[in-house]
Amino acid sequence: MPKRRAGRRNQVLSREQILTAAIELLDGGGEGALTVRALSERLSTGAGAIAYHVGKRDDLLDAATETVVTAALAETPAPARSTPAEEVRVAALALFDAITAHRWLATRLTLQIVRNPVGPVTVGIFERIGQQVQALGVPRERWFDAASILVHYILGAVSQNARVEGDSPGADGEVDRGEYFDAASARWRALAPGTYPFMHAIGGQMRDHDDREQFLTGITVILDGLARLH
Amino acid sequence: MPKRRAGRRNQVLSREQILTAAIELLDGGGEGALTVRALSERLSTGAGAIAYHVGKRDDLLDAATETVVTAALAETPAPARSTPAEEVRVAALALFDAITAHRWLATRLTLQIVRNPVGPVTVGIFERIGQQVQALGVPRERWFDAASILVHYILGAVSQNARVEGDSPGADGEVDRGEYFDAASARWRALAPGTYPFMHAIGGQMRDHDDREQFLTGITVILDGLARLH
C-alpha cells in the first residue's frame, strides 16, 4: 500500500495501471495469459516493480476480481420505486453480465468467496442481496439462510453459464453461442434413450433456451420458495 | 487408452494406480500438491510414463474429478420407496459430502461442467436430477429449466461451502470448522452497522448455522418454488 510523499523520485507505475493491464490480459486470453512476464512487457517494466505494487500473482488476481465485481455492483442503477424482488433481479443480472464479459471470473469468484469471507467481494454481494431479503419479509431467524441460498444460486448459475474454451493462446477466443448449444444439444440427443431418458428428452430445449432468461426463472423460483419459508 | 495384449512386456503401472495416487496428493495438499514430479516420485517412475497413461496434467485432473464424482453418485443407496423430493436430497447430499472430503473439487467441478457439457460428470448429475424433476410433475416445457436451476444451486452451494485454506505445503491442513465460523462471525459483526446493517445483523446466525442443514433448506425452497412453476 504505497503512500505518495513529497520527496518521491518518479512514480511512473501505479496499482491502477497494473490492474487495468492485468484485466485486459485476462479478458483476452484467460487466466493462463496473465503472466508476470507478459504483464511487465506490456507495462515496460520489471517483475520486481509489479511485486512492489501488487504483491504476488495471486493477490493480483484477487484484486482484479474485486475491481470487476465491485464495479459491476456499483454501476447498477438500482431503479427508483422498485420492489425487493426486482432489486434482487437487478443485482443478480449485474453479476451475470460481469461474468459474461470476464469469463475468468467463473473460477476466481468461487475461490475468493471460499477463501475470504470477509473481503469486499463476499460482503458486498451478501449485503446487497441481504437487504432485499429483509425487505421481502423473510422471518428474522431465516435471514442468513435466505441470503445464503440466493447467493449460492446466483454465483453457481453465473459461474456455470460462463463459456470457457480453454486458455490456448492463439485460439479463436469467442465460440459462437449458437454453435455451442447446437453441438451440446446434438450430443445429448445422441445419448442412449434407455440409460439417459432425461438428457435425450431435453436435448431440444437445451438448444433453444436463453441463459439469461433461465437464470431469471431461477431467481423467481427461489423467491417464490422463500415466501413459503417458516 | 492402452489395451492389454498377450505379448506385452511388463505392465507395472496402470491408469487406476496413477489416479489413486493423484487423488491422494490432491486430498493432502490441494491442487498445488499435484505435480508431475511429486506423482512420479510417489509411483517410482518417470514423467513420461505418466504422460503415456493419462496424458496431460489437465486431463489427469479431469479424470480425478470424474472418478470421485461418479463414485459418489454411484455409492448412494437410492432409498427404496422414496419420493422424488427425497431422491433429489440424497443425490445433492452425495455431492455435498464428496466436496467436503475432496476440497479441490470446488474449483474443478465448475471447470469441468463449463468446459465439457457432454462429459460423464455433467451428464451424470443432470440425468440423476432430471429424472426426479420429471417425477415431480414439472410441466414438460420446463424440464430443462427446472433441472438446470437445481443443478446450478447444488453445485454453487456445494462449491462455496468447501473450506479451502490455501495450498501452502507444510500448513496444518484442516482448519477447525468452529474457529472458522467464529472468526468470520466476529468480523461480520465488527462491520459498521450504518453501511452494513445486514451483515451486522446476521453475524450471530452465521456462527451458529450448519452448512448441511442450510443446504437442505435451499433444496426445499427450490422444490417449493418449482411446484409453482407455470
Added chain:
DNA sequence: ACCTGAACACCGTTCAAGT
C-alpha cells in the same frame, strides 16, 4: 520510495533411447 533485471527454484511437456 520506487524500480531494475538477473538469479533461483521450480513447473509441465516432449522425445530419443532403451527393453
Added chain:
DNA sequence: ACCTGAACACCGTTCAAGT
C-alpha cells in the same frame, strides 16, 4: 507396448543494486 530420464521452454518470487 511400455517406460526412462534428460532437455526444453516456460513459470513466479526474491533481492542486491541502482536512482
